[in-house]
Amino acid sequence: MELDELKIFQAVLQEDGITRAAQRLHRVQSNVTTRLRQLEEKLGVALFLREGKRLIPTAAAWRLNDYAERLLSLAEEARQAMADDAPSGRLRLGAMESTAAARLAPVLAEYHRRYPAVRLELQTGESRGLTAAVLDGGLDAALVSGPLQDDRLTQSVVAVEEIVLVGGASQGKPSLAELADSTLLAFGSGCSYRQRLELWLRRQGVQPRRIVELGSYHAMLSCVACGMGLALLPRALLDSMPQMAAQVSTHGLPDDLASAPTLLIRRVQTHQPALQALENMLLERGWRGGDSWPNPVNT
Known part of the structure; x- marks a missing residue:
């Protein structure tokens, strides 16, 4: 061929x-x-x-x-x-919906200004599907939630998100009985935040009454605000949507579940100037708790 x-x-x-x-x-x-x-x-x-x-x-x-x-x-x-090390050509990037909504816009705008020769394509999805796409060659890189263990991937921590339980505006932190009787609002089973929520509930011996899958965080927050159920979200997403955030309440999680690294993943031993330039920008702008910057960490 x-x-x-x-x-x-x-x-x-x-x-x-x-x-x-x-x-x-x-x-x-x-x-x-x-x-x-x-x-x-x-x-x-x-x-x-x-x-x-x-x-x-x-x-x-x-x-x-x-x-x-x-x-x-x-x-x-x-x-x-x-040819050279100047970023150019096509760059296929995947990102979680929450990262794309809360984090990426200013980074991508600056990237386009710096590297106009790069044709950047963005695809949003759940962490599991994005990881599979990187491994299969459908994406050059993706921003997914960690931790993640796979020797086929190079990983850089570009953000650390605070994850919170979100309920109606007047709702206090739910008891175990209330959790068991609640409707949980989540993305599909490949969503790492949903997996985190289900792990937390299993630890407490709680089986939720119903899980409703939704396709966007805007829809999820609207349903939470209307009292339909509970959701698990990054605080940074709420910070990026202050009008919606004012209509819900937030509740902390145990320390080992409240912090989630966002990883930029790509195949091991790949060299792509356009991707390296994006990684450098993400590390320069990295986020920890919303305001401070993380040290670059490769795992």
């Missing part, structure tokens, strides 16, 4: 056809068609089903797309490393 063939294949897949792929690649349609058939012959599988002028991706096409993404990304990384 040639990298050029993979680029053509991805363009056809992403543009849903030969015509738009040819326009995107500035090639004639016959060249795109020929190179695509050559790739299929090399692989010995059909990547698309032909129905008239329509191309329908096969299961093999989606499998190949995962490898193509990683190979092309690695080739781009190699090109950048051989």
Whole structure:
């Protein structure tokens, strides 16, 4: 396989056809068609089903797309490393929803001013899924909640978050009986803060009556403020939303659960100037308890 063939294949897949792929690649349609058939012959599988002028991706096409993404990304990384150390090219960053909302905006704005040649793409999600995407090559790096133990990853602590239990504005710290009878509001099971909350409850022998999964912190805080249930959130997120924070109450957790490091993770032995520049900025701006700066820590 040639990298050029993979680029053509991805363009056809992403543009849903030969015509738009040819326009995107500035090639004639016959060249795109020929190179695509050559790739299929090399692989010995059909990547698309032909129905008239329509191309329908096969299961093999989606499998190949995962490898193509990683190979092309690695080739781009190699090109950048051989060219110079100036940040440029594409940087695919993942981040937890809370980090993106409370922390990243000023950092990314400054990053774009400093490094206009970098095309930065941001994807938000839960820590478990973001970590898997870094390991699979779908992301170059991600900001996830620790601790995290995986020898395949390089990790830098860029923030330490204070995690608090959030309830209605007039609600005192809930008793065990109230916790057992409460509705818990959380992201999906891959969310590290949800896992922290469930661990805390298990320690106390509490099984919550109901867990409602929500897709955004704005929705979660609105539901908490209306008395629907309880949630576990970073205090920094509340600080970034003062109007919402005024409508809820916060309650501390045990010391071993109240502090959560935010890690910038990437694959071991990867060198990417654009990512290194971002890591340096995060460490310069690092957060501990909202106001003070953490020492750079590599684990």
